[in-house]
Amino acid sequence: MKNNLRVQRAIKNITQAELAEMIQVSRQTINTIESGKYVPSTVLALKMAKVFEVPVETIFELGEED
Structure with missing residues (x-):
């Protein structure tokens, strides 16, 4: 996963550190x-997406090996 x-x-x-908090x-x-x-x-990925105000797919994407 990229x-x-x-x-x-x-x-x-x-x-x-700020994101972690x-x-x-x-x-x-x-x-x-x-x-x-x-x-x-999934929960952690969704929390990140909420912080950045973007869809999860903007942050994470499947690689060819996935």
């Missing part, structure tokens, strides 16, 4: 999602 979480954060000008996870969780090492739960 994501553009880092881009979305840059658009909103928020840090990993908003959605009640650790900064390390945000880091592992951005690096592609962790795929978030």
Whole structure:
């Protein structure tokens, strides 16, 4: 799964720590999602979409291997 979480954060000008606080996870969780090492739960993905005010598909997309 691909994501553009880092881009979305840059658009909103928020840090990993700020996003983590908003959605009640650790900064390390945000880091592992951005690096592609962790795929978030549906609930977590929806919380992120709400913060960025975009559809989930704007942040996450299936890769060819998915």
